[in-house]
Amino acid sequence: MKEKVAVIGMGVSGAGVLLAYQKELPQHPEVQIEITCFDVPESFGRGKPFREKSEHALNNSRSHTISYDYSHEEDFVEWLQAQGLMVPEYASRRLFGDYLYDRTQALVKELQAQVIETSVVALDWLQDLQQWQVQIKESNGEVAFYYYDRVHLCCGELPSTDIYNLKGHVRYIHEPYPLQQFSEQGPKAGDHVAVIGTGLSALDVYKYLYDECGVRELELFSRSNYFPTVRGQEDQAYKCQHLTKESTKQLMAQQNGNFTLDNFDEMLSKELAEVGIDFQLYKERFFQPGIKGVLVSYHNPDLVTLMQHVMLQASSILTEAWPAMNEPDRREFNETYHKLLVNLRNPMPNDSAVELLKGVKQSEIRVLDGVEEIEGLEPSPAGVGPYFVLKGEGLEVMVDWVVNATGMDMSLRDVSESPLLQHLLDQRMVQVDSAGGLSLNFETLNLLSPRFGEWPTLHGHGVLVGGAIYQNNSTFKIQAQAHRLVKRLLADQ
Template identity: 40%
Template sequence: MKKQVAIIGMGVSGLAVLLALSQLPDKFLEKIDITCFDEPKHFGRGIPFQEDSSTAWINSPIDAISYDYHDMNDFQNWMEQKGLDTDQSYVPRSLYGRYMTERAHDLLQKLKASVIHEKVTQLNYEPDSQKWNIGTSQRTIPTRFDEVHLTCGELPVLDPYHLQGNPNYIADPYPLKNLPKQPGKKDRIAIIGTGLAAIDTLKWLLKNSQADLLAFSPSMTFPTVRILKTETIDWQSLTDTNKQKLFEENSFNFKSLENLFLSELQALGFQNWEETCRQFLAEGIPGISLSLAFPAQLFLLQQLASHLVDWLTDFWPKMTLSNRQYYKENYGKAIINLRNPMPEEAGRLLIEATAQGRLQIIEAVTDIEAGNYGFVLKREVGKELSVATVINATGYHLKESNVHQATTLIQQVIRDGLVQIDPEGGLSILPQTGQVISPKYGILATLYAHGSLVNGVIYQNNSTIKIQQMAERAIGNVIKKPTI
């Protein structure tokens, strides 16, 4: 009898698992049946790459994103086959979604996988047999599954100012095409957040509305501007050899990793971390201007940040809570803003909007109160500000505080003790394998979680490449087990 494998969610993570399975030798593939679950509107593309406004761009250039990181030219080749312009660096997300959908269709045919276009709402475990029963919004699936991959990245948003339910409060800006255009109206709109989701929101509103915009966040820092170069860096300290040595130490010492990072920083020509931050990073719009003024230095820093984050895939789980807190306080936000940059066009648009008075970056917002005709922003310093609409662009997160807003499936598996929320957010997993850690059963050998669901344990698990690598790690663990 063949092994029954279920993939719940067919966005970026689900496609990554399907791709990893497709790379198995035929002798393994002959022994498994694969069933893929998702709603039709998200099947093959997920939420990030759904149909949306043409101004909702991918924040990665077309040569830095692919459904298969082993072939980073695949997306460009697909565009060329469709007669699309590949000279542009950035394209709409919906276009990448169409590419993903085609590649998913190809894999489904290759693997002869079954497709169920229904949303999974129930997952039950049989501890004696280690098998899984799946229920959807429409029925109970008769198949008992031997292995399940949770790749359902539909996470709730945070509600930092407790505004959910108020008129003119938009809890999630996506899809951007549904945001209020308000042609001709000069209302003020406040955007909570200064990350990439906020950048998307600000860009869309600047191009599609007449509103004056206010943006703010606790850090007040925007992503840096991506510097496009093809230069390869020859790492001096953060080398594969040093990584292996550090990983094999009996007791992980974060100071050793920090010293390697700082040594690499100096090898790239920077004095030290504090001086680097002072010279090349800043809050608000000045930070964007620094990226444009010092492209050579920003390129090196962005590459270094990305390289460090790759290392932290393996070292973050080894770090103590105090180590993690130290890292967050001294490096965290800067590394994130370097590693997740915005397109240059977006940076210039924000600078121009600020100069024209349409965009204002405000500090020290302590509270937001709903009124009869909008909202009042309370501040530590400066006068209160009234706005007609508030848009929450802080992104998606699974925390203890918002589990009640999670999907029916996630609430159920938490309630039944099959999964647990990690202290860093997301689900707890064994990072070496992707296997879920259950508060009731311990490590579940046949349940895996991927993508944004594990963005706490796997540091910055938000790139298509890293998600694919983690899927390969999980599938590699599967074939080591004697049951397949």
């Protein structure tokens, strides 16, 4: 049997799909798969996170714990050594992108996949042919069509959130990457800059503006003002006793496939009791907004590391438990745990914390609280700022630039910059999940449509389905889900 397969988007998710086929096809010599990969050249084999050229944007995981292959964690280190390169504790995303690109090209060659270096603008289901029609616009402006039996949607470059409605305003930078744009036409020494966001992207922006652009007056803020915790001690591993996949599956089997918030509460309470941590006391002391939270994390690495291990495991079991929870339990979970879990699950490298604390101590960085509005100002006739005023109760700060580093908008309210997603949503071929991103059946990884029901031949991957699959933004989780899907697909043929 021969099946024509399209992989739309060739970042981490798309490479994960190729890797899954590479692993499983040798077990099914009777199956013939013809694969075509679609993506623009700058993203092919890298995706948005890893096409960065600056050395200032670092991975937040240590080099020996990340890989393009979740079943071979040491592959990145081995690749670095084969290139004659030093193995940094935290590699730059540029370097990791070079590695991903190299490995993806090898997969393309091994699978004899066709590569079409352009973006897809529309995808339609042809009922009569029982095939998918992929529409692209070629460099000469001509429209071309391709036809496939199965499609993997891996186009997770979702739009950023525009909280203060500043898009289109002069000196507002909506997308912070690539960072080198700041050197070409952005802030310079002497400018006063506001960065919206307190996550890892905001730290990337701060470091680049400080080191490369000479900016010495920065305001950082977000709606919550929670910074990530500081990455803890590497050698302080902890194996969970109660927050386990086995316990989760057992509970779900006893409850007709359901999982409740009470189940999670009990599992977490037992786990924390094992290590002598009181959850409420931990939240009160360590989960603090602003620089206080960074300081308490930085100065208490042992305890914070322990909580990082526990909450990372919590995130892992939620991969299967989240789809089995009802909506009220999901909402209450988010209110109680989500911000803390993200705070612990996505920590910053120690060096990033040191730079941030140094900047605050030297009064070159301020963390603002209570920014409710950002008003764009008309520049003076001489083109001299300020260009914005940050406003809140008892707060008014003038700045020359505003940089948005809030992350992706999972609500998909405005996908005008993504013609493919706009088309799919307008045609009701896919639907937005209540938790954000696109809806899918977790068991099958088939996307859902309010018009056609469950698609047996249309699948979602990565951040694109990051609401339906809890925190589906780590390379290993994305790869594991792709492998689970492809294994099922080939076994069913």
